[in-house]
Amino acid sequence: MENKDTIIHNIEIIKKRIIRACEKSNRTPEEVKLLLATKTVPAERIKIALNYGYTLIGENRVQEVKGKGDELKDTPHQQHFIGHLQTNKIKDLLKYPVTCIESLDRVGLAERLDKRLANKGKTIDVLLQINTSNEESKFGVHPGDAIEFARQVAQFQHLKIKGLMTIGLFSAELERVRACFRLLRDIQQKIQQEDISGVEMKELSMGMSGDLEVAIEEGATIVRVGTAIFGERIYPDSYYWNEEK
Numbered sequence: 468m469e470n471k472d473t474i475i476h477n478i479e480i481i482k483k484r485i486i487r488a489c490e491k492s493n494r495t496p497e498e499v500k501l502l503l504a505t506k507t508v509p510a511e512r513i514k515i516a517l518n519y520g521y522t523l524i525g526e527n528r529v530q531e532v533k534g535k536g537d538e539l540k541d542t543p544h545q546q547h548f549i550g551h552l553q554t555n556k557i558k559d560l561l562k563y564p565v566t567c568i569e570s571l572d573r574v575g576l577a578e579r580l581d582k583r584l585a586n587k588g589k590t591i592d593v594l595l596q597i598n599t600s601n602e603e604s605k606f607g608v609h610p611g612d613a614i615e616f617a618r619q620v621a622q623f624q625h626l627k628i629k630g631l632m633t634i635g636l637f638s639a640e641l642e643r644v645r646a647c648f649r650l651l652r653d654i655q656q657k658i659q660q661e662d663i664s665g666v667e668m669k670e671l672s673m674g675m676s677g678d679l680e681v682a683i684e685e686g687a688t689i690v691r692v693g694t695a696i697f698g699e700r701i702y703p704d705s706y707y708w709n710e711e712k
């Protein structure tokens with residue numbers, strides 16, 4: 468019971484933070500979706516949030532999508548994939564009802580995804596992941612290569628580009644974090660100007676527990692929140708971003 472109340476209480480706090488950030492930047496809260504970053508969170512705790520009405524979740528590892536798939540299948544929700552995806556895990560991932568891969572970061576991955584989806588007669592939404600902090604430890608396409616990447620991915624008929632995703636810098640200096648989010652928005656505008664056939668650029672997935680206000684001020688349409696709702700994780704985040712470990 469205490470567990471349940473904590474999760475709901477935390478969601479309410481996040482909701483208030485989103486509303487306040489929207490007010491500050493003259494946006495409406497309906498423009499910002501809250502994605503629950505559920506890595507390491509057991510299915511029964513995720514269900515508390517789903518039953519409370521927050522039904523968009525994101526996993527980082529195919530293993531976890533698989534592990535929780537059965538337990539979550541009867542609770543209505545929508546699932547995105549937000550982690551580094553290895554090509555040899557594509558087949559497994561596509562067995563589950565994932566509607567969007569937010570972390571598309573290589574042409575080779577796009578090609579393999581497209582092939583699999585073609586076989587299944589399906590399409591999937593994708594966001595292009597951009598490395599806005601220019602850190603080697605982060606996945607994502609270099610900002611200077613983003614337009615070319617969008618053009619290449621647009622050629623794959625079974626991938627529907629909906630926007631961009633970034634992780635941004637982990638820093639207490641919020642103005643440096645803001646620069647990452649602003650860069651993502653600049654790239655969004657540049658790609659829009661290219662007017663590439665089949666490319667939509669509505670979604671900007673950016674902002675996490677510590678920096679969602681800044682992200683919303685810079686135009687986020689999806690904020691991905693884990694720790695502030697489900698509590699601290701025991702492993703460093705790099706562990707979850709790397710499928711190889």
Ligand SMILES: *Cc1c(COP(=O)(O)O)cnc(C)c1O
Pocket residue numbers: 504506527549550634675676677691692693694695704707708
């Ligand atoms: C874990 C994770 C988040 C959420 O981070 P928190 O700091 O726990 O809110 C968001 N995006 C990605 C890609 C993540 O891996």
